[in-house]
Amino acid sequence: MPAEALSRRTMLGRGAAAGGALALGPLLAGEALAAAPGAPSAAHPGKGRPKDVYGRIGVRPLINARGTYTVLSGSLMLPEVRDAIDAAARQYVQLDELADAVGRRIGELTQTEFALVSAGCSAGLTHAAAACTAGGNPDLHVNIPDLTGFRKTEAIIPRHSRNVYEAAISAVGLKVVQVETKEELQAAIGPQTALVYIMAGPRVDESELDTETIASVTKPAGVPLLVDAAAEILTIPNVHVQRGADLVGYSGGKCMRGPQSAGLILGREDLVRAAWVHSAPHHGYARGFKVGKEEAMGMLAAVEMWVRRDHDAEYAEWTHWLKQISRRVSSVRGVTTEIRQPEGLSNRTPSLRILWSAKRHEVTGTTVMNAMWDGEPRIALNATGGSDPDQTGVSITPYMMEPRDWRIIADELVRLLHDPPPAPEKPRPPAADVSGTWSVEITYAAGTSSAHRLRLSQDGAQLSGTHTGEFVSRSASGSVSGTEVTVRSRYGEEHGDALSYTFTGTVEGDRMGGDLDMGEYLKGSWTATRS
Structure with missing residues (x-):
């Protein structure tokens, strides 16, 4: 089936949902239900907010209306994930045996050959790069990242995929070779090429060097193609594998709501098994990327839940929260709102833009964003702007919100728009020359x-x-x-x-x-x- 023909239902792996025994609860259609403190929901089943364990050491928890940013601690683990971690912590196992069993089970669930649970997506990318470089050979493994005498010493990265996370690839010791065209890619590939790495997203999809084009070059040459899909939803069947990727990396602590310290590598069994050789508890460079039995079983539980969760109900509930916020803030004169539904696979969630005139309300979106971050409770959202230079505002992502958060956010926005915080001091004429x-x-x-x-x-x-x-x-x-x-x-x-x-x-x-x-x-x- 062509990738373009994949339905959203197919891509989200909904086929298993109908037979799942888990009932995630009815969609909260009414404001009273949605706002009830501690009410369970389709997106966030279970009880209300836990006891604040952070306040006792002086750390301020926050309401996350910004997204799955690692610095904001990613997502909240599902109750089933927490249960799996707790149960896993109560027994001993042999980790190689556990990796084999978990890898086979996640491979079955994701319809890929095999899987590796890593210490986050970045660690998984490093293990995948090592697998492509040393092939699971322990004699080579112990020398990484010193590749003196290695046959494979280079990683090719198209210009559109140069990014801060590629350090996971060069950490193995590989020299990065940048290409921009298919011809340059063909010329760059040789016996020294360990892999081609790309970061999934619009820059790849809209490029001359999209995944299918790259795969048309790498497959005949026998060079693995590694796709970094850390922030994406988990597609089943896997869209990147269907487009020609050999390995795909995901974050466990984002949309899958698994352990924040876990990730997944999916794909070719020989390469994924080699990636396990190049990971902890084995020694060498990878010893620091340890995955405990708790993270392994927690990640398995997150994938099992992914194919059982009612994704349509989650999207509907997130949109419902945004509509409630929109209704409340629209009562402020001069405020306009727009709910945007997602495009693409990365951080797939609706979002709400709230705009107003900076002159009329005498406050900018940045000032409001900072005031909410400094306020009580602490709220994380983003500042934004509109097509008119005078327009300013904020944007809200409900992806990681809890059921009652929308009311708190709406109340605080209305308060700040009616009684804005002091604006930053206006620039004064320069009184110094710093040339x-x-x-x-x-x-x-x-x-x-x-x-x-x-x-x-x-x-x-x-x-x-x-x-x-x-x-x-x-x-x-x-x-x-x-x-x-x-x-x-x-x-x-x-x-x-x-x-x-x-x-x-x-x-x-x-x-x-x-x-x-x-x-x-x-x-x-x-x-x-x-x-």
Whole structure:
């Protein structure tokens, strides 16, 4: 069956749902039922919120209306997954035997040859890359990532799939070779090629080098094709395998609602079994990627639940929550809303955009987003904008919400739109000229220091230039407001990671300094002296 002809029912593996013994509960059609504290639901069966175990150590839990971000701890495990983990923790097993049994069972459920439970999708990608490099040969395994003397030493990644997660591939020691066309792909493949890696998504589907085109080159050459589908729904039969992939990686702690510390590799049995050889509890590089019996059985339970869950009821319930939020916030004059249904397979969920005029309400979506993050309860959502430059707003993803969260979110949005928090201070005319070359001393969150350099040009309040770090230079931009300076730079994903720097501080003559925000790499401080 062509991939384009797959129905959504087929892709979600609904065939097993009719015979499943699990009843996930009726769809909550009424507002009173949907809002009832602790009410079970199709998307979130079971009891209400658990006791706050985090508050006692000073950590603030949150309502997740943003999505399955790892930094927000992914998703909430299904009750059946928690039960499986608890039961698994009460007995001993031999892990090689467990991996074999779980791999065969998940392979049956997903209609693939075999499966490996890994310590997250990224670890699974590393094991898959090792399997393609060393083929399960222990004599080679113990030398990874030193590939001296190895026959296979390169991984090909099309330009459209260069991303921060490819570090899982190069971690094996493979040299990354970038290609952009089918001709370049054909020329790059040789005896040294271990695999071709792509990240699933629109950039691949709409590219000259889509999955089928790549497979038409890799299959005859005997080169495995690895697809990173971490954030996608689990399609059964697997859409990527049908398009020619040999191996497909998934996150366990996103849409499948398994353990956050687990992932899946599905596909060719010989390669998946080799990936197991190149994983813990076996030694060498992979010993640190340990999967316990608890995660293995929890991931199996999540896959078993995936083929039994009523996905249509989940989508309907998520949409119902968004409609309730939309109805509430639309009562605020000048607010418009739009519910968008998902396209594609990644993080497949409806979403709600809430827009308003920044001038009329004197507040931006970013300010509202930050206020909700700092509020009580803490709420995570995204800021957004509209087609009109004056439009601002927020977006809500119900994927990871609990049944009563919609009411809390709606109440807080209405309150903030009626009584907005203070707007950030408007920029002032620049009272300093920061043009020139600056020697920058950075102190990172861990306390280590680093010497960098900023070359800045100033045009009125606007700054442009370069930021040179330990290894690379990247463009920089920013502004000056009074004696306050902001400089931003970002190093893209071309080498398998992304670094963003936001320097904020004050200027005094030939010296300046202040705070550094590095996003996922936390905060630090900086001082600079003009040469």
